[in-house]
């Protein structure tokens with residue numbers, strides 16, 4: 546099954562689709578269906594439920610047996626994942642079989658979906674959305690408040706953020722970031738390469754704390770400053786090394802020495818490993834660095850796009866959708882139609 550076929554497949558089940566993901570509500574259990582792999586013949590889908598309580602070992606064993614190899618079972622606390630690997634001609638039957646087995650098992654064992662809102666931790670949610678690792682119940686009000694907050698923060702940063710202040714913050718952060726490396730090189734006469742990874746992190750936090758404008762230019766600035774501070778580090782070590790060795794504190798002379806092409810070339814040559822660890826630091830902090838207010842707004846928008854009402858279209862007021870998750874409740878064949886919007 547190719548991805549387009551997956552979207553059609555999930556759409557026909559009443560799921561909301563978004564790229565490789567689809568979101569649905571099966572008998573009041575919010576679920577995500579992920580398309581992980583597929584060629585012309587076989588497909589791999591992951592159906593994920595989030596339950597209020599984790600499955601114990603006995604329940605896991607029992608559920609695995611009821612599945613009878615129609616799906617792999619992966620349990621992490623209350624997050625239950627069924628990996629369905631099937632020939633394309635069988636995928637529909639196998640999906641239905643796994644779905645029905647899972648729902649019947651959850652209901653027999655009184656395993657309700659997680660009902661606590663991940664944002665305010667309150668109960669009585671009215672919406673399902675893909676939030677914090679899974680498709681789960683949430684208050685639509687909480688989602689919209691969160692959206693407003695991130696949009697406001699983005700607008701404020703856009704208005705008040707400053708490249709100059711950010712640069713100053715980045716420079717201060719860079720000096721803080723090289724301190725552990727300088728100290729270990731000078732006093733322990735060792736280089737802990739991993740400490741280099743601190744440099745980009747500190748530059749980023751300095752940039753952010755001093756209210757630098759957070760956008761793509763900030764990413765570029767963090768990378769450029771990281772490289773600059775690798776040289777600053779070498780220079781500071783040279784100045785203090787000379788001081789330790791000869792008792793002469795001569796930053797100016799050291800700088801003149803430092804910028805001589807042959808010496809600089811030698812330094813760059815020896816930078817090999819530290820450069821690798823600096824890149825590692827950039828990669829470690831990449832998630833932070835690239836998390837600008839704009840991307841946060843975009844993430845929040847994509848979360849909102851996954852949301853659909855938890856109560857059925859003909860929902861009665863005051864009806865708690867989780868009441869149906871009691872033992873011996875009948876298993877419905879059709880998923881609830883999603884409410885677009």
Ligand SMILES: [Zn+2]
Nearest residue numbers: 662665684687
């Ligand atoms: Zn809430």
